[in-house]
Amino acid sequence: MIQKTYLKTKDQCKVKFTVSIENAERVEVVGLNNDWDNPIEMNRKKGGTFETVQSLPKNTQHEFKYLVNGTEWRNEPEADSEVPNEFGGTNSVLTV
Known part of the structure; x- marks a missing residue:
């Protein structure tokens, strides 16, 4: 699930x-800001x-x-769209 919160005072979107994901021990987000080398670890909740x-810049795609x-x-599954990637699959696309 993706939830966007646009900040009125900054050119950012939270x-x-x-x-x-069943049986997941660790989940990371990879590729934001075109950075595929530094995954962002997600926090595990109850x-x-x-x-x-x-926080991502407004008017950008990731x-x-x-x-x-x-x-x-x-x-x-709730991404704004998907695009083909160089590995024969697809990447999710987020538009903010």
């Missing part, structure tokens, strides 16, 4: 990412959900994926 809040347990790539 984006809350929430995922629930009930097995993971979440993180990131390709991203979730990395589960360091081995499994997943897309966000």
Whole structure:
């Protein structure tokens, strides 16, 4: 799930990412701000959900994926769109 909160006083949008993945020990968001080398670790919550809040510049697009347990790539079903990637799959796209 993606929840966007636009800040009136700044050119930023707070984006809350929430995922629930059965048997996940660790979930990371990879690719925000075109940074595929530095994953953002999500915090584990009660009930097995993971979440993180990131501030992103307004009027930007971000390709991203979730990395589960360091081995499994997943897309966000509620993303604004998807685009093909160089590995033959797709990346989620977030528009803020």
